[in-house]
Amino acid sequence: MNPAGTRHVPVLGREAVEMLSPRDGGVYVDATFGAGGYSRAILDTAGTRVIGIDRDRSAVAAGFDLVDRSGGRLTLVEDRFSNLAEICAGQGLDAVDGVVMDVGVSSMQLDEADRGFSFRLGGPLDMRMGHDGPTAADVIAAASEADLANIIYIFGEERHSRGVARAIVAARKEAPITTTRALADIIAKVVWSKPGEIHPATRTFQALRIFVNEELDELYLALSAAERVLKPGGRLVVVSFHSLEDRIVKNFMVERSKAGGGSRHLPEVSQAVPSFTLLTKRPVTPDDAEISANPRARSAKLRAAERTAAPPHAANALPEWPTLARVMKGG
Structure with a gap:
């Protein structure tokens, strides 16, 4: 947990918020609140409202001071980010102007020995984000x-x-x-x-x-949820830290940004209309100065896309890989 007054700067934080392009009157979802770096930067734009989500109760509790200082513009919710559409509905929001996600374990969690995320720190073998x-x-x-x-x-x-x-x-x-x-x-x-x-x-x-933490399933579901809640012109910005996450984000954005497969056997009406326009043809990566200041940044990749007026695509089926429920049941 950051000491009071310490401003946590998320990896690629400046680039992520610039890509999000917050504006006065806009409503934004910080889907992985963490230490509040994105939320704080978004709130620096007057008139913005932020819905912050984190499944980690300690992160939500640590954000209460920022809630107080926001003058009612920040709402924190303890939940999984895959539920962001339902969370927005619960706040009376049918659509939002932007969604930002920082996928994976946070520096705070890695640095707390009793959370059990790091083999470099002795602690119980826990690893749960919630x-x-x-x-x-x-x-x-x-x-x-x-x-x-x-x-x-x-x-x-x-x-x-x-x-x-x-x-x-x-x-x-x-x-x-x-x-x-x-x-x-x-x-x-x-x-x-x-x-x-x-x-x-x-x-x-x-x-x-x-x-x-079922992180990859959560990411699949969260991306589809963001597609459903973003207004036309709304932006989705995702920072990921390893190839599995980045591949999911890349495939989602590329797939949603082009028309359907173009088979001559299918009538044109059946082709999916792009629901996003890519803002990053290639991922944005940290510069040498950021990597030097924070070695954990070296693998980070930022991808962004802007929502079109097209209806959301059908959600992709989750891949066939081991699931927590089945493994724990011994099935």
Whole structure:
């Protein structure tokens, strides 16, 4: 949690808010409130209103001071950002002028040892962004070896996923795996890294965090929700931090910004009309100064698009990958 008065600057924060282009009288959704960096910058434009969403209760609580100072222009809601359309409706809003998202774990969460996100800090193996549902320790204890291998490979892009899963299953037979350091030590015996490379546990921890919080499913749903609530001319701005997230954002924006497939066998009326216009042909990335000041920024990519007057497209089906509900049921 930032000390009082400290202004948290989100990665690519200036570029994101410039792309959002807030205006007097506009209503904006900060779908990942965090430390309030985007909300604060949007509120710097007079007459704006912001709906801030975060599933992390501590982030919402830390934002109450900004709510007080906003003079009624900031509303905070503890919820998942996939529910942003319903949240807007609950605030009496049929449509908004912009949605901004900073996808993934926040620096505050990484830096709190008791949240269990980082293998560099000893703590319980939790990893939940909210305060409900199974922890990473619960997943480690319940998932089959095959499910663990799939989770680690799909969500962490770890080439040694089978070896890591095998080592976890062997270790948990001896004793429950309940701390970040215990899990990191198990992984380090299977995955080797050269000096200067990422820590051997990086990809597995990423995979478990994404899986526990259902982050990619949430992102798919949140993008579709943003499409439904944005006014014509409204803007969607998304900052992501690894290839899985960026691929989802890129595919969504590209797909929604071009007409349907162009098959000569389909009548023209059936072709989907673009619901967005791309604002970023290529992703915006941090400059050297920002990366030097914040090494976590090095993998960030910003993509943005502007809503057209076309109806929203049909929501994409979620990919077939391991789900939290099925894995925890042992199915």
